[in-house]
Amino acid sequence: MERLTRWVLAHRLPVVLVWVAFALAGGALAAGTVDRLSYETRLPDRPGQAANDALAQRFAQTGGRNSPLLLTVTLPEGKTVTDPRVRDQWRTLVGTVTPSGGRSVSFDDPGGAALLSADGRTTVALVYPRADASNAPYQRSLPRIGATVAQARIGGAPVELTGQPVLSGRNSGAEPSPIYETLLGAAGALLVLVLVFASGLAVVPLLMAAVAIPTTFLLVRGITTATDVSFIVQFLVALIGLGVAIDYALLVVTRWREERAKLGAGPEARRNAVIAALGSAGRAVVLSGATVAISLAALVALPVPFLRSVGYAGLLIPLVSVAVAVTLLPVLLYTWGDRLDRPRRRHRPDSPMWTRIAGFTTRRPALSAVLSGVVLLALAAPVLGLRLGQPATATLAQGGAPAQSFARIVEAGFGEGVARPVEVLVPAAAAETLAGRLGGLDGVAGAVAPGDWVAEGNRVIDVWTTADPSSSAGRDTVTEVLQTARQTPGALAGGTPAFDVDFIDAVYGSLGLILLLVAVATFVVLAWTLRSIVLPLKALLLNALSTCAAYGVVVVIWQWGHGSGLLFDTPAVGAITIWIPMAVFAFLFGLSMDYEVFILHRVRETHLELTARGVEDTLVPSVVTGISRTGRLVTSAALILFLAFTALASVPVTDVRMFATALAAGIIIDATVVRGVLTPALITLLGRSNWWFPSRRRVPVPVGERV
Missing domain, CATH: 1.20.1640.10 (Multidrug efflux transporter AcrB transmembrane domain)
Known part of the structure; x- marks a missing residue:
């Protein structure tokens, strides 16, 4: 250097x-x-991706990775949608709002009985406009559809537009x-x-x-x-x-x-x-x-x-x-x-406040380690309830008219999964049989196979679950639907629920091996640099603990909703987006290790200086000096990162906000509880073993070395 x-x-x-x-x-x-940046997420060589690609190719970019718009109406008491005049009005409206090249299905289509409520007063139509490869796939068609729906009346009742593309706000443009x-x-x-x-x-x-x-x-x-x-x-x-x-x-x-x-x-x-x-x-x-x-x-x-x-x-x-x-x-x-x-x-290089904190932790290392450990374990405990998936549809944009419309759809018995159906592409000859089998599965609220959803000898079946596909029950049903569909020769099962299942498998299927490789590589670098086996092991364990604490905070705020309304004016979303835990680990593990490196380098530097001066007991002075001279620096650096992540959390994208919340919480927890208290306490408790290194004598460290 x-x-x-x-x-x-x-x-x-x-x-x-x-x-x-x-x-x-x-x-x-x-x-x-x-x-040049892309808004598309692909999973090469996965069955759900293959199905969605086939749907996009054969049905002009409708459906597949993009959920349908939901058109719904509820008639007053004494009226039913099956009345011939109302039926004609509904058929005309659905045809009008379906864009050129799009596709739709309603109760009026053969096999569409699942889209009519038991009392006959409420109906839902699934509308798939052509999508663009952008963050707002329905941006071009949604304004026109919304304007048409706003003016429509069916049997004297207003028509409402909802669905995940509307609720998520992705199509604002x-x-x-x-x-x-x-x-x-x-x-x-x-x-x-x-x-x-x-x-x-x-x-x-x-x-x-x-x-x-x-x-x-x-x-x-x-x-x-x-x-x-x-x-x-x-x-x-x-x-x-x-x-x-x-x-x-x-x-x-x-x-x-x-x-x-x-x-x-x-x-x-x-x-x-x-x-x-x-x-x-x-x-x-x-x-x-x-x-x-x-x-x-x-x-x-x-x-x-x-x-x-x-x-x-x-x-x-x-x-x-x-x-x-x-x-x-x-x-x-x-x-x-x-x-x-x-x-x-x-x-003044030494911080009085951090000198006092370091002095206390080195005098009472066991107490400091236990108290800080309890705090971290309490913060990390909610991670045991972590649920991966897309946010539950019912949690999106609560309080608005589209959210109220979706709530009425669920209350009418259509099932939460109607907003995100599984789409099965199957040879036309097998469509009716397979639709009947899928519709009869436990947890399935409906299955439709419109006769005009045909292309190149294949038909599309839409299957949706009673529970939201992100819930435990909904995911189990989706898995059974996928397994049943894929047993039919030539059938492909896609849609967003299938994509989620594949995403989880792709990201977390080899998680153990990836984490092991990262841990080993980090350990080797730290061990060789710090000339210690114990300190890198401690750093890895503390990083894992602080990362779990960040996960716990995200679960509490976003999955459970304790604070999401106050901080982001958003209710609980019910699940943590699939990619976030892995991305948080990758960023937070490295960023929090920064502070460990800063502290350990200064502790080791002081240790070498004191040893060169002939001081026998260098442990406590090294720790106190290291913390007092890096504590203010680490907390200032962490505060700057925290403010950057807070700014990131203002981005109007729910996934990005979750990600920023995890990073902001993790970096503050790490810089204060972990590095400020637990790290010096453990170094003090470990004593001379901190500096154990197998080949220390054969690879001497120059006494005056500065790191």
């Missing part, structure tokens, strides 16, 4: 010009990069953009940095983020030429990139300030301060970036292109941030650091 820093300082102008060129190019091409959220996160970060530095140095980490983010976008643009990249990546690069780049720069600038206070004035002192800061904090930043990259490799290893693209972009975020922190930042500190550090005040 010292050699790199000296080279960078000797070539300051080329280094600056290269980074400026990258940032300007990335910024200029950012809009085009965003346009507003394309999400990270600009507002990034500015919000940057404003919060600047406030924290002003409080930390109380000088012009507060702008330095933001400048590093301003270079790292567009540079990462430039690299993402390159990835889009080779594979599809999810639209979620723009938010991750902008907001997680903001937090990570600032955190790394914050660590280096803080250490530079400390070294600068020791070395005095003069050009050589300025140079040596930069070299010393990068020799210590710079190594910690590189190791932190490596651990984040390793954890994100879990997403790259998954057979899901959507998550792979998130993993690719996620890998770029820490790598670019590290590169900026160890090349551009030293130049800025050497050239402008002293001028920006004004008004210059006496800097």
Whole structure:
């Protein structure tokens, strides 16, 4: 690291010009990069994907991965939908709202009896418009359909439009953009940095983020030429990139300030301060970036292109941030650091508050470990009730007219699954028989096979469950439907419930192996760097515990709904979106390991210094000094990331909000309870075993080494 820093300082102008060129190019091409992002999620080689592809090809992009619109009417007492005049009105309306190239089914179609309530007063029609490959698949057709329905009357009763595409708000036509959220996160970060530095140095980490983010976008643009990249990546690069780049720069600038206070004035002192800061904090930043990259490799290893693209972009975020922190930042500190550090005040590297906390945890390590452990286990306990799936339809947009309409549909006995039916593509000759078998399964509320849903010798059967497909009962029924359908030669079963089943299998089918590989790779890097076997094992266990605590918070807020209304004006969604736990693990595992690395490096550095001075009992002084000098840094860095995730949670996409909630909760829990209390307590309890390393004698560590 010292050699790199000296080279960078000797070539300051080329280094600056290269980074400026990258940032300007990335910024200029950012809009085009965003346009290249994909809104489609595919699962290659999965039966549900094969079915949905076949449906899209043969039925002009209707159905499959897109749920139907639900057209419904409830007549007053004494009237029935089967009245000839009402029947004609309903048939005409359904035909009118069904777009050209779309398909629909109502009770008036052969086999459509399941779409009529027992009392004959309520009916539902399933309408599949042609879909676009975007975040708003029905954007073009929905306004016209909505306007037609709003003016319609059937038997004197108003007609209502509902369904998951309406309830989820995905078809508003507003394309999400990270600009507002990034500015919000940057404003919060600047406030924290002003409080930390109380000088012009507060702008330095933001400048590093301003270079790292567009540079990462430039690299993402390159990835889009080779594979599809999810639209979620723009938010991750902008907001997680903001937090990570600032955190790394914050660590280096803080250490530079400390070294600068020791070395005095003069050009050589300025140079040596930069070299010393990068020799210590710079190594910690590189190791932190490596651990984040390793954890994100879990997403790259998954057979899901959507998550792979998130993993690719996620890998770029820490790598670019590290590169900026160890090349551009030293130049800025050497050239402008002293001028920006004004008004210059006496800097105290030790935090009085964290010194007191470290003193208590080292005096009462067992009590501190037990209390913090109980808190973490209590936060993690709800993860035992974690349910994976799409949000239950009944929880979407509660309180609005579409939600009330859907509630009436459920009350009339149509089943919650009518909003997300399984779509079975089957040879036409076997359609009637298979529809009868599927309709007779326990938990199935209805099955229809319209005669005009025919293409290339195949018909489509729509099957829906009584319970929501995301619920335990609904998922069991969906599984039975899929198994029964796929027993028919030539049959393919798709729709969103089938896609969910395949997604869970693809993401979590090899979860154990992926987690093991990430843990082993992280352990090897930490063990070799820290020259310890025990400390990396402890870090892995604590990371797993803090990640589970973050999962527990998400379950409480989003699945159970305790706080989702207050925080997001959203009721409980009943299930956690399938990809979120895996993505949270990949990001949170690496990001929280940053703080462990920062603390352990400083503890080990102090241990080496005390050992070099001949101090025999270095344990408690090393821990206290390490915590007192990193506690303020870690909490400030965590607060900046927390604000970035809070800004991310303002994105009007439920999945992104869940993801941001998990990251925000996890990073705060980790930086306070885990790293501030449990880590020093366990290091104290482990004593000399902290530094056990098998080949320690054969691979000596220089006494004066700084890390």
